[in-house]
Amino acid sequence: MREPDTVPAAPERRVGPLTRTDFVRYAGAGGDFNPIHHDETFARAAGYPSVFGHGLLTAGILGGYAASWLGRRNLRRFNVRYVGQVWPGDTLVFSGEVLRTETGPDGSVEVEVGLAVHSEADGREPRLVLRGGATAAYPAPATEGSRS
Amino acid sequence: MTDRSHLIGHTYTPYTFPVEHGKVREFAGAVKDDDPVYRDVEAARAAGYAHLPVPPTFSAVTSHWAVRDTDVLGLDLRRVLAGGSEWEYLGDVVAGEWMTVRSRIADVQYKTGSRGPMTLVITEYDFVNQHEETVLRLRSTVIELGEQ
Numbered sequence: 546m547r548e549p550d551t552v553p554a555a556p557e558r559r560v561g562p563l564t565r566t567d568f569v570r571y572a573g574a575g576g577d578f579n580p581i582h583h584d585e586t587f588a589r590a591a592g593y594p595s596v597f598g599h600g601l602l603t604a605g606i607l608g609g610y611a612a613s614w615l616g617r618r619n620l621r622r623f624n625v626r627y628v629g630q631v632w633p634g635d636t637l638v639f640s641g642e643v644l645r646t647e648t649g650p651d652g653s654v655e656v657e658v659g660l661a662v663h664s665e666a667d668g669r670e671p672r673l674v675l676r677g678g679a680t681a682a683y684p685a686p687a688t689e690g691s692r693s
Numbered sequence: 694m695t696d697r698s699h700l701i702g703h704t705y706t707p708y709t710f711p712v713e714h715g716k717v718r719e720f721a722g723a724v725k726d727d728d729p730v731y732r733d734v735e736a737a738r739a740a741g742y743a744h745l746p747v748p749p750t751f752s753a754v755t756s757h758w759a760v761r762d763t764d765v766l767g768l769d770l771r772r773v774l775a776g777g778s779e780w781e782y783l784g785d786v787v788a789g790e791w792m793t794v795r796s797r798i799a800d801v802q803y804k805t806g807s808r809g810p811m812t813l814v815i816t817e818y819d820f821v822n823q824h825e826e827t828v829l830r831l832r833s834t835v836i837e838l839g840e841q
Contacts, residue, residue, distance in 0.1 A: 574723035576756035591771035600775035601753050605724030608749030623749050626777035
């Protein structure tokens with residue numbers, strides 16, 4: 546008999562469209578004032594069509610998504626790899642899937658998941674902007690049942 | 694490309710910062726996390742925390758506190774991209790605590806990707822609380838693209 550899943554299927558979450566104000570708000574909260582994220586003149590001179598969001602802004606929203614899906618207290622590791630830029634006007638689409646579930650001899654369970662953030666904008670195909678992963682740990686049930 | 698291999702092992706000046714109630718709330722808002730534990734002390738206590746816990750990527754705020762050492766990396770901001778990060782959660786971090794951050798350059802790598810030659814600088818950060826417990830580890834990669 547198949548054991549019940551430790552974590553439910555990943556919800557889909559959409560955030561956006563993101564604005565320049567969202568980038569500035571993150572710059573202030575996080576303390577990253579690289580002008581490429583808020584100064585249009587600087588960004589264009591560097592060869593970009595406009596300012597773009599901090600990788601850590603997308604990672605931060607994804608961290609919240611992972612914590613609410615897997616349980617904030619269960620999160621042991623969280624990683625992100627930036628694949629593409631997030632532009633003003635983009636809507637972020639968050640998704641995840643369970644890659645591995647391992648039950649330890651004491652009944653505790655470790656779950657490894659893959660995470661992805663796609664960016665959608667009018668007239669463009671959704672683009673992968675961030676790939677990530679997380680590991681969550683779940684203690685054994687407090688009451689010892691008749692496990693076999 | 695500038696050779697930065699000699700920087701491997703470079704240790705930054707450690708610094709200590711307070712985990713502030715208002716900053717936790719501001720950061721959670723900036724990453725669009727509406728979990729009440731990040732703004733309501735009663736909700737945090739009901740969830741088992743001594744005070745507001747911090748969002749998964751809250752370590753980003755340390756850039757407000759980092760000691761501005763001599764810029765040993767000398768990166769050209771117009772060509773710099775965030776590569777990715779990995780967080781390892783070892784214990785609770787809540788508002789009212791003090792964190793000491795010890796960081797070092799763990800590796801410098803040279804690669805050639807779809808955007809030409811690039812330099813990867815990997816920095817590791819240990820977050821140690823006032824009880825000398827390491828509660829968080831962070832490993833972060835910054836990319837500098839080659840000159841056009």
